Amino acid sequence: MRLTVFGATGGTGTEVVRQALTAGHQVTAVVRDPARLAVPPRERLSVIAADVTEPEAIIGTLKDADAAVSALGHRRGDSATICAEATGSILAAMDKAGVRRLIAVSASGFFREAGEPPLTRYAVKPLLQALLSSGVADTHRMEELISGSAADWTIMRPSRLLNRPRRPYRTALDRYVSPQVGRADLADAILKAASDPAAIGHRVNVGY
Numbered sequence: 598m599r600l601t602v603f604g605a606t607g608g609t610g611t612e613v614v615r616q617a618l619t620a621g622h623q624v625t626a627v628v629r630d631p632a633r634l635a636v637p638p639r640e641r642l643s644v645i646a647a648d649v650t651e652p653e654a655i656i657g658t659l660k661d662a663d664a665a666v667s668a669l670g671h672r673r674g675d676s677a678t679i680c681a682e683a684t685g686s687i688l689a690a691m692d693k694a695g696v697r698r699l700i701a702v703s704a705s706g707f708f709r710e711a712g713e714p715p716l717t718r719y720a721v722k723p724l725l726q727a728l729l730s731s732g733v734a735d736t737h738r739m740e741e742l743i744s745g746s747a748a749d750w751t752i753m754r755p756s757r758l759l760n761r762p763r764r765p766y767r768t769a770l771d772r773y774v775s776p777q778v779g780r781a782d783l784a785d786a787i788l789k790a791a792s793d794p795a796a797i798g799h800r801v802n803v804g805y
Contacts, residue, residue, distance in 0.1 A: 600613075601665045651686060656693050669684075700791050710754075754800050770800070
């Protein structure tokens with residue numbers, strides 16, 4: 598596959614880029630600062646510095662792409678609406694570039710989901726959502742933009758992300774899975790979803 602990865606310098610984005618290259622895919626990593634990309638230069642990797650909130654700046658990064666991957670998240674100093682702004686820009690650029698497939702990382706903790714245990718539904722998630730209210734609003738708006746678009750979309754909903762070695766994990770469509778997952782395992786699930794037509798139009802929860 599030819600993949601364009603937005604948010605490539607983040608923890609999940611780095612894993613997506615690294616694993617995609619190892620699997621033989623062609624990757625265009627879209628970053629704000631190329632020096633922050635933790636993947637060394639190699640064949641089949643193109644690194645492009647661009648403002649992801651400007652559609653005209655990223656149309657070229659999607660040329661001939663089979664799929665776009667958004668691993669964007671909030672960082673200190675970012676706008677409180679950065680995910681929604683960037684997603685709107687990505688969707689507009691995809692439309693102009695003729696790319697339909699989008700896999701975007703969201704967050705299970707910001708939503709009420711089928712299959713949640715009572716403690717998670719009535720205690721853990723409400724507390725998390727109250728503490729991170731601006732991120733919740735931004736993420737909800739991001740998902741609304743994606744699900745209302747003409748893209749062939751899949752939204753990935755991991756819970757708490759860990760930096761840990763790969764291990765067996767589980768996925769479920771539109772249903773809560775578990776309270777945590779490693780970034781490396783999430784990246785693997787993203788790449789599998791990118792080539793899985795059954796994941797289109799669904800939220801894929803990932804966990805142990």
